Amino acid sequence: MARLPVTIRDMHLGDVEAVAEIEAEAFADAWPPSAFLDLLSHGYARLRVACEGSGEIAGYCVLLRAADEGEIANICTTLARRGCGVGAQLLDDALHLADTADVAAVYLEVRTSNGPARDLYGSRGFELVGRRRQYYQHPTEDALVLRRVRPVRSPA
Template sequence: MEQSMKVQIVPMNGDHLDEVAELERVCFPDPWSRNMLKEELGNDLAAFLVALDGQGAVAGYAGLQVVLDEGYILNVAVRPDCRRQGVAGQLLQVFLDFAKGNQLAFLTLEVRASNYPAIALYGSRGFRGVGRRKNYYEHPKEDAVIMTLDLTGEEETDE
């Protein structure tokens, strides 16, 4: 059973950039640079959140881009020592609440085919695998599973 870590979720700002860039380096073989992250802070279509631990350090972060009524989850990363403690789920829940509150049609994301914990987390929140992107990831080369959460209430498709 996953133990829940108490975190404070806040919008990412310039003060978080060094820690988030380090988290990218630890978590991903092709990390976003500090500069790329900084540029996203000025992107009106994107929202980045950080989960702060009890000492105010970044335990995890996530990004969402919204285009019209579509939400694209860009990145979700959690410090290795904070994993399996509900941090990613708490970040994801903020995006789910936002999507529902703003009547987005869906949320979608790509995840490494071998990232079973992430696939299980997204599946537990209603995301379903809808396709694959062949060799989407490098280092190592791997397919991405495209997962989508439909928020339209499928029974309302009689237009």
């Protein structure tokens, strides 16, 4: 499928309703709108949305930071836009933000059965570093813990 060009920007309060709808469509254990609202008020989180030319939100990503470590806490695209490169653009944006903020390593958890997400993370340099038994509910499943270390900068 052709890559859908999107503009990626910070999430605003007014985006939360649309984002929570996409979230509910994607996850059995979806974050409630209050989870996004809470994170928007905290300085340690970057919440980003991918917008189509019409302004419609095609996906979002939540990057958390603690000291020199980051975590992709959430990444999701609308069902209608899966496989159009939106997830990849959101992840590249989050990793760029992490790299420029001197985050040494970015972690995330993913369901063992989530092939599309695992392929995406693998293509961006994430490697398996652990497993959390029965971490997910609905259905119960292990989480794989992946880590992507910041690439070494070449000397100027």
